[in-house]
Amino acid sequence: MSPLGVHLHIQDSHVVMDNGILQVTLSKPEGIVTGIRYNGIDNLLEVLNDESNRGYWDLVWNAPGSIGTTGIFDVIKGTTFNVVMENEEQVELSFTRTWDPSLEGKLVPLNIDKRFIMLRGSSGFYSYAIYEHLKEWPGFSLDETRIAFKLRKDKFQYMAMADSRQRHMPLPDDRLPPRGQALAYPEAVLLVNPLEPDLKGEVDDKYQYSCENKDNKVHGWICTDPPVGFWQITPSDEFRSGGPHKQNLTSHVGPTTLAMFLSAHYSGEDLVPKFNAGEAWKKVFGPVFIYLNSAPEEDDIDVPRSLWEDAKEQMIIEVQSWPYSFPVSEDFPKSYQRGNVCGRLLVRDRHVSDDYISANGAYIGLAPPGDVGSWQRECKDYQFWVRADKDGYFSIYDICTGDYNLFAWVPGFIGDYRYDVVVTITSGSDIDMGDLVYEPPRNGPTLWEIGIPDRSAAEFYVPDPNPKYVNKLYVNHPDRFRQYGLWERYTELYPDEDLLYTVGTSDYSKDWFFAQVTRKKDSDNKYTGTTWQIKFELDTADQSSTYKLRIALASATLSELQVHVNDPKANPPVFSSGLIGKDNSIARHGIHGLYWLYNVDVSGAGLVKGDNAIFLTQTRGTSPFQGIMYDYIRFEGPPSSTSKTEIVD
Known part of the structure; x- marks a missing residue:
């Protein structure tokens, strides 16, 4: 000193x-x-x-x-x-x-x-x-x-x-x-x-x-x-x-x-x-x-x-040293004026394990009361977040007094957890919430999946930048997605036809472009939406049941995602997101923005034994920066289904 x-x-x-x-x-x-x-x-x-x-x-x-x-x-x-x-x-x-x-x-x-x-x-x-x-x-x-x-x-x-x-x-x-x-x-x-x-x-x-x-x-x-x-x-x-x-x-x-x-x-x-x-x-x-x-x-x-x-x-x-003891203002609460919360989060997914699964590395936080997942759009008050340990245990210290919901999401699982009862923090409170159980969205067995449910598109194919537009810091760097102009590389890599992904053959780290961007038309310097195709094979198709397509998005910018199954011209599509997103992550070199999860019903009547295809169309196309990033896609069979693809990707 x-x-x-x-x-x-x-x-x-x-x-x-x-x-x-x-x-x-x-x-x-x-x-x-x-x-x-x-x-x-x-x-x-x-x-x-x-x-x-x-x-x-x-x-x-x-x-x-x-x-x-x-x-x-x-x-x-x-x-x-x-x-x-x-x-x-x-x-x-x-x-x-x-x-x-x-x-x-x-x-x-x-x-x-x-x-x-x-x-x-x-x-x-x-x-x-x-x-x-x-x-x-x-x-x-x-x-x-x-x-x-x-x-x-x-x-x-x-x-x-x-x-x-x-x-x-x-x-x-x-x-x-x-x-x-x-x-x-x-x-x-x-x-x-x-x-x-x-x-x-x-x-x-x-x-x-x-x-x-x-x-x-x-x-x-x-x-x-x-x-x-x-x-x-x-x-x-x-x-x-x-x-x-x-x-x-x-x-x-x-x-x-x-x-x-x-x-x-x-x-x-x-x-x-x-x-x-x-x-x-x-x-x-x-x-x-x-x-x-x-x-x-x-x-x-x-x-x-x-x-x-x-x-x-x-x-x-x-x-x-947080929260600091020295600020004079009474509006900054000291540690003794705050409260603590602890507990354990478990995951229950019977299609993964018959036992409870530890929420290893889960992000767990207290944020103002709101809908499931509302914390990522909350911007007025305070939030308090920690990561759970490998067994799902968590302790959140020094929480300001007030009413909160406890929220969480678990790497490796889709969706958001919310503890429905409001948690009230008072000065000196120490709340043990015991064991909490998150049941992620799930209807049936996984027939195939693309990506990793981690709210990021980083696992997908990120191309090398145009040599004219390089930041040397990000050459041979884990954050290669931070290079400028990667959106232009899509049209160069797919000059004539849009991306085609074959389940069981394709590798998402090489064959799934990190962002579904617009296509540049050289003739008039304009842009158009794109349609990506996922081909997959079914051993059997249960015509009377409903399958489920889970689409988790890591980012969306002035986009509309439409889903067709086997018939790319069908009107209306099986699903449309409507116009979504303003996170601008494509232009700003972010591998994610806000998280979106869509759970799409797919009628078995529209599927066939053998070869099938899902068409993902991003319809909006007035700017190079419009587009979406996928976090994870999963296709589930009906609840009682035992059908499988030839190879689960």
């Missing part, structure tokens, strides 16, 4: 927190971070930017009744400054902006209290905010909110967000014409003439560095001279929307570091909270930790690796 305490220096238009390790300067009363001094660098933030464009909270909002995911961008500037706590152990500052009816249409109808905390001996600082909407205020939608830091481009050029996702990055200048050439959308840029010749011909796109909430704990930037790391650490997901698999931006060219709390990325408008007039709401976002570290300037030290490994260790410390 540093022998120096924390000191506060209040100036006319700025305030400085200083603990002897770093100094953080904020504008007063706005609460914008204008400077961070550390390890001999006067300011880690971009000094070429205006003070209001260095370190700030922002949001995007819209008037009630608005649709879409865009709106009014607002860098949140406080109008009142207050010292909440000041001693040698801790300084906590408050920058508030209050709303009144005279601001209607000009500012989002929220009271916002931004807090910044510095502790003795801490190599960093914390920030959180309390958003409040009063019952008598007008409604609004909140499309996005986050903290953004813009670092010095002359210092920070190496980015790290995971062990296998880190690299020397382009400069922001490289993205601008004529050095950079915008591709199919503004975020994706081809580096035509970058300042560093080694990067020439690469694609840069901030969405290539997206990350699921559950894995989005630490990311940031490294300066090598002197060796300094700037890290965004998020110790809990409880205040993020959409559950553990919701994807968010992290760090990207700028150099920019983000703490994302609420966004519509990889989900669309489903994750834009809409507040009505008369709806009271309050939520605490954060605290998150901005961590700074340094390394000795020695020739034999791998600076990026050393700083990254240290940042991961600090992340673990922060996670283990």
Whole structure:
């Protein structure tokens, strides 16, 4: 611990927190971070930017009744400054902006209290905010909110967000014409003439560095001279929307570091909270930790690796310290004010085993009460998630008081579990829920299946990118789906006929394209929907029974899935999803968006002994980014059926 305490220096238009390790300067009363001094660098933030464009909270909002995911961008500037706590152990500052009816249409109808905390001996600082909407205020939608830091481009050029996702990055200048050439959308840029010749011909796109909430704990930037790391650490997901698999931006060219709390990325408008007039709401976002570290300037030290490994260790410390005991606001409940839940989840599927099956690795969480699976679209309140152990046991600690449903999904099984009784958490409560049983959708034996039920299309065939559009980080990388332009490869691989998959012969890892995208018609540069065909053989067809086709989708963007059986021209089709999805995962290099499950009845009268075919048509075709990703497909026989395919895939 540093022998120096924390000191506060209040100036006319700025305030400085200083603990002897770093100094953080904020504008007063706005609460914008204008400077961070550390390890001999006067300011880690971009000094070429205006003070209001260095370190700030922002949001995007819209008037009630608005649709879409865009709106009014607002860098949140406080109008009142207050010292909440000041001693040698801790300084906590408050920058508030209050709303009144005279601001209607000009500012989002929220009271916002931004807090910044510095502790003795801490190599960093914390920030959180309390958003409040009063019952008598007008409604609004909140499309996005986050903290953004813009670092010095002359210092920070190496980015790290995971062990296998880190690299020397382009400069922001490289993205601008004529050095950079915008591709199919503004975020994706081809580096035509970058300042560093080694990067020439690469694609840069901030969405290539997206990350699921559950894995989005630490990311940031490294300066090598002197060796300094700037890290965004998020110790809990409880205040993020959409559950553990919701994807968010992290760090990207700028150099920019983000703490994302609420966004519509990889989900669309489903994750834009809409507040009505008369709806009271309050939520605490954060605290998150901005961590700074340094390394000795020695020739034999791998600076990026050393700083990254240290940042991961600090992340673990922060996670283990959650919920923090030091925030002053009563709106952030301490551990003793929260409750715990434990139990075990089992799976019952008689067509897999006569015994109960342990829900090995199940994702289990408490989220506001709602329908089965509603947690992935929930975006107003708090969620608390863990993974079960191999035997299905789980413990969820430090849950905020309130009413919840317990939700779960189990890798290897389709569908969602919900415990139907509302779980009420009170301060100090410790609830043992005992053994819970999930019975996944199942009517009859599996005749054949394609894929793995894991809510991702990663197991399917992901092609190599066009050599013109490569991000070198993802060459020979598990996340090869993050390359730009893969949607164009479908037409190149299937120039004349759409995908044909033969059960028992085809291999989904080689023969099932990862996304059912539109087909580009070269003659007029337009697009059309596509029809994929699954061929399978039945030893017998029970004409009087009903078979079941389970289709789990990992993603959908402005798509309509139609299913035909044996007759691709039949009208109406056996099934139509209608227009679904706005997650845009194809364009944004995500291998999934929101999860959809369809259970389709197939009349045995439409099947024959011997060769059969299912036709999957994505009918919409006005854009290269329309399409669906499959998670898993299963064809079940009737409940009493003993029929089998020649080979079960």
